[in-house]
Amino acid sequence: MRRVAVRLRPMTRLRPLRPDEAPEAAARWAASFGGDPREAVEVHQRRIDDGELYGLETDDGPVVGHCRLTAVGHWLGGRLVPTQHVAAVAVAPEHRGRGVARAMMRAAVELGARGGAGLSLLFPATSLLYRRLGYEHAGTLSRHRLEARHAPLVGPPLRPAHGEADWAAVRACHDAFAATLHGPAVRPPDRWEQLRAAAYHFVLDPEDAAGWIEAYLLYDHVSDPDDWRHQLAVRDWASVTPRGLRAIVGMVGRHRSMVTAATFPGVFPDLWTTFIDEQDVREVGGMWWMARGLDLPAAVAGRGFPAGLSGSVTFSVDDPLLPAASGPWRLEVDAGHGRLSPATGARARLDARAVGPLFTGFRSPRALALAGLAAGDAAALDWLGGAFASPAPVLLDFF
Ligand SMILES: CC(C)(COP(=O)(O)OP(=O)(O)OC[C@H]1O[C@@H](n2cnc3c(N)ncnc32)[C@H](O)[C@@H]1OP(=O)(O)O)[C@@H](O)C(=O)NCCC(=O)NCCS
Numbered sequence: 001m002r003r004v005a006v007r008l009r010p011m012t013r014l015r016p017l018r019p020d021e022a023p024e025a026a027a028r029w030a031a032s033f034g035g036d037p038r039e040a041v042e043v044h045q046r047r048i049d050d051g052e053l054y055g056l057e058t059d060d061g062p063v064v065g066h067c068r069l070t071a072v073g074h075w076l077g078g079r080l081v082p083t084q085h086v087a088a089v090a091v092a093p094e095h096r097g098r099g100v101a102r103a104m105m106r107a108a109v110e111l112g113a114r115g116g117a118g119l120s121l122l123f124p125a126t127s128l129l130y131r132r133l134g135y136e137h138a139g140t141l142s143r144h145r146l147e148a149r150h151a152p153l154v155g156p157p158l159r160p161a162h163g164e165a166d167w168a169a170v171r172a173c174h175d176a177f178a179a180t181l182h183g184p185a186v187r188p189p190d191r192w193e194q195l196r197a198a199a200y201h202f203v204l205d206p207e208d209a210a211g212w213i214e215a216y217l218l219y220d221h222v223s224d225p226d227d228w229r230h231q232l233a234v235r236d237w238a239s240v241t242p243r244g245l246r247a248i249v250g251m252v253g254r255h256r257s258m259v260t261a262a263t264f265p266g267v268f269p270d271l272w273t274t275f276i277d278e279q280d281v282r283e284v285g286g287m288w289w290m291a292r293g294l295d296l297p298a299a300v301a302g303r304g305f306p307a308g309l310s311g312s313v314t315f316s317v318d319d320p321l322l323p324a325a326s327g328p329w330r331l332e333v334d335a336g337h338g339r340l341s342p343a344t345g346a347r348a349r350l351d352a353r354a355v356g357p358l359f360t361g362f363r364s365p366r367a368l369a370l371a372g373l374a375a376g377d378a379a380a381l382d383w384l385g386g387a388f389a390s391p392a393p394v395l396l397d398f399f
Contacts, residue, residue, distance in 0.1 A: 014107035017053040017066060019045065025053060025066055032090035053088075054111075056104040065091035065100045069108055070399075071117060073186040075179050076360065077304025077336075077390060080186065084112035084294060086122040087399050105133050106321060109294065113322055118299025119359060120292045123398060130290050134321055134352035136373070138291035138360040139183050139393030142268040143284055145261050148232075150280035151253035155246030158202035158217060166203055167196065169213045173203075176212075177238035181267065182361060183393035191397055198235045204247045215244025217251055224260045232262035236396070245272040267394045289395055291356030293317065296325050299359055300340040305387055307336040313383045315376070316346035317355060325352070333387050348376030348384055361390030 017025055022045040023037070029044065030037035047053045052070050055063035068088040073080035086108055091100045112120050124130050127137070161170065171192065178184040198218035206214055219234045232255060239245045249272050252262045264270065268283050293299060296317070316328040330343035348365065350358065354373040357363035365381035365388075368374035374381065 012056055012058050012103050014054050014056050014104060014111065016051055017048045017055045017063070019048055021055065021063065022048055024063070025055070028066060028090045028092050029088060031093055033088070054104075054108065056100055056107070064095040065089070065104050067104055067108060069111065070188075071115065072188070072399075074119070074121070075184050075186075076182060076302070076393070077306075078179065079302060079304040081118045081299055081302035082116060083185070084108075084115070084117035084120040085185075085399050086112075086120060089122075089125075101129055102133065105130070109133060109292065109321060113294040113324065116298055117294045118296070118302050119356065120294050121289055121395075123287055123289050127290065130292075131353060133292070134319060134355070135290040135292040136353040136356045137288040138356040138362045139289050139395060140268070140286055141265070141289060141395045141398060142286040143263055143265055144268050144270070144281050145263045145284045146249075146252055146276065146281050147261050148252055148256035148259045150276060150278065151249050151256065151262070152275065152277070153250050153253040154275055155243060155248070155250035156204065157254070158204050158215070158247055158251050161201040161203045161216065166201070166213075170201070170203065170216045170218075172212050173214070173216055173240060174236070174238045176240050178396065180240075181394060181396075182391045184396045185399070187397065195236045202251065204239075204244050207243065214241045215239035215247055217248055219262070227260050229258050229260045232259055234262055234264045237264065237266070239272070246275055248272055249275045265396055267392060287398070291360055292352070293319070293325050293355030293359065294322070296327075296329065296355070297340040300331060300338040303338060303359070305333045305336055305338045306389065309386060310334045311383065313348065313380050313387075314343040314346045315348040315350060315380070315384065317350045317352060319352035319355075321352065325355075331384070331387065338387070346376075347380035348374065350374050358384070358388050360393040361388050362393050364389070 023041050026040035026044045027037040029040055052068050053066055054069055055066040057063050070085045072083050072085050074083045199220045202217045203213040204215040218236045219232045221230045222233045224231050273281050312330055312332040314330050317326050319325045328343045328346040329340050332339045351373040354368045364385040365374050
């Protein structure tokens with residue numbers, strides 16, 4: 001993310017926080033999200049050093065709110081879309097209810113668009129604030145629970161992982177797996193550190209003893225409040241083969257004398273449920289995330305499209321916050337790639353809030369039309385729907 005300041009109006013501007021402002025940012029964060037402000041200073045210091053924390057400053061003095069902005073690639077259609085993450089949106093309690101968050105988010109959106117990000121993504125503590133700025137729900141983060149007694153003893157056993165070589169193989173397995181899904185972000189180093197802290201690391205070696213591992217499982221034991229047994233809390237897993245998927249299900253089954261259930265992050269229902277006899281997996285947590293369009297040509301150029309589709313359609317976007325995103329645009333798709341260029345007319349019209357869920361494939365244009373967020377001739381809406389059609393968009397990590 002480029003470290004540039006954005007002037008909104010004479011009274012406020014968004015600028016990178018200075019190193020001496022870390023204690024104040026930590027206090028604002030703790031007042032907003034809970035926790036001990038003294039313990040949070042170091043991480044805020046590091047984020048300021050990395051140029052990730054931006055504060056909204058008023059002309060009469062103090063920074064009244066801050067947010068974390070990072071540039072991340074997201075897998076969409078088998079390719080990486082440059083994306084802005086917005087996180088840790090925090091307004092000091094005494095400054096709330098006066099439009100600080102709205103002003104800060106407007107500036108963050110402008111900054112992301114100028115920096116070349118195609119989409120902006122966030123996890124909303126409240127959706128209203130972001131909806132009014134052109135964001136809409138655009139995908140899920142899911143946690144689901146498999147009762148251990150319903151996990152069959154299938155697949156080969158995993159082996160405990162040790163050392164740097166196994167860890168490098170785990171990361172490579174994740175990267176290969178994530179690229180086959182629709183939505184996951186490229187993992188930053190600090191996320192890998194969190195995952196590495198899992199108590200148990202297991203991997204599946206390849207059948208031919210050559211190449212990378214086929215699957216891995218990172219988990220902790222947690223006590224089950226309603227039982228004398230415990231649960232497996234899976235922090236992360238991946239598999240790039242059917243054998244690996246079976247091994248993961250079998251690993252849960254092999255724990256079933258003392259384990260009530262395993263909870264997994266991932267897509268709901270995950271592909272390994274094809275090895276479970278009945279519908280014995282249920283969602284136990286998760287969250288919807290929101291997206292908004294920023295630099296739309298970048299969002300289209302970065303994303304993969306259906307390889308068999310060829311053609312074009314025109315559309316416009318009603319985006320008062322980012323007039324440059326309004327179009328009208330011509331979307332051309334050929335051989336799995338897309339291109340967005342200025343057009344003269346538009347057969348479909350999108351509300352700014354339609355762009356996020358359309359571009360991630362979370363909502364079809366017909367569904368968005370039903371919600372009052374899109375309009376146009378049926379053929380144009382259907383063609384757009386075919387272009388952006390995808391598996392359910394999912395994130396594997398909270399940010
Ligand atoms: C949520 C938060 C950032 C809002 O900051 P703020 O400066 O008070 O918000 P604004 O005054 O700019 O409000 C803008 C719009 O957001 C919405 N909004 C603000 N706070 C809201 C809340 N707590 N619940 C629901 N909607 C809210 C309102 O719709 C408001 O528009 P309106 O005044 O036209 O109704 C602030 O309360 C905060 O820091 N909370 C704790 C941390 C947090 O939840 N952060 C969000 C993480 S995603």
